[in-house]
Amino acid sequence: MSTCNIRPLSRTLPTSTRPKLVSSIRTRFHTPASCRGKATKAPSSKGAATGTSQVSQVEKETLPWQEYLAIRKRKRRWETAVTIPTTVAGFVGGISYFGNLEMDPNKPIFNVDPMFVYGAATLGCAGLGYLIGPVIGSSIWRLTHRRLMRLIEKRDKEFHQHIVKNRVDPTRQSATNPVPDYYGEKIGSLHDYRQWLRDQAKFRRKAASFLAED
Missing domain, CATH: 1.20.20 (F1FO ATP Synthase)
Structure with missing residues (x-):
């Protein structure tokens, strides 16, 4: 039987002693450990809800x-x-x-x-x-x-950084090995971006083979 369901002690005392001990019982009475455990679980759920709201807010601010x-x-x-x-x-x-x-x-x-x-x-x-x-x-x-302009402009900066970081050196191009989409203008999906990365790698391999032949 759970101690949380125990009736107040004041009700079990005799009528003659109840008035004298009610105040002292109220001040000295402590909540059982099992009840305290249940009480401490509420703030954790509140913290989880706060964390979830923060994550959702970040998702709203990111495209x-x-x-x-x-x-x-x-x-x-x-x-x-x-x-x-x-x-x-x-x-x-x-x-x-x-x-x-x-x-x-x-x-x-x-x-x-x-x-x-x-x-x-x-x-x-x-x-x-x-x-x-x-x-x-x-x-x-x-x-x-x-x-959406604020979110789009933020992504534009990040996208430009990715393009600058991964694109090839245009000075190594030749008539048979032109630079593939130097500015990434044809990228319209994640599939196109992966294909663009493969084209950049292919260009580097061809350029390296031409230098080795020379």
Whole structure:
């Protein structure tokens, strides 16, 4: 029988002695050891709950690598999707402007036929649209991910450190052994990252064999 269920001692005393001893019994009464053991278990569960809450808070403040790489892949698609129309728009705008200018073969521009100058300027407009496209696409993408930007930027720094640490030396490339994705732009998943590491190792082996032959 558990001692925690024992009735108060004051109830077992005679009625005549109960009033005199109630106060002393209350001050001297101690909780049994078994009850104290049960009482001490409560704070441990509270501490475990606190530790779990702290771990969950850390997980909320950290973006999983798989999710980060998927977001990074979508960002690259955004930039590519916007680059295509901006390039076409630059080319069409260049043709619309320089195509309507009067060309006099007898009046060269910098000693060059105006047709070639205007053609180069049109291609320059298309190139300008190609360069502006990723900037516009990235800006639009950032607006759609404002809540996660702090976590994404944190992962960007860590990802860049991994790329710099594991990528190959570009000075050792050759016509038959080009550098494989030096900036890691094609990495969009953990599988792609592992494949990127294998490509870097393959490049190092080829470069080492070429040096050995020389």
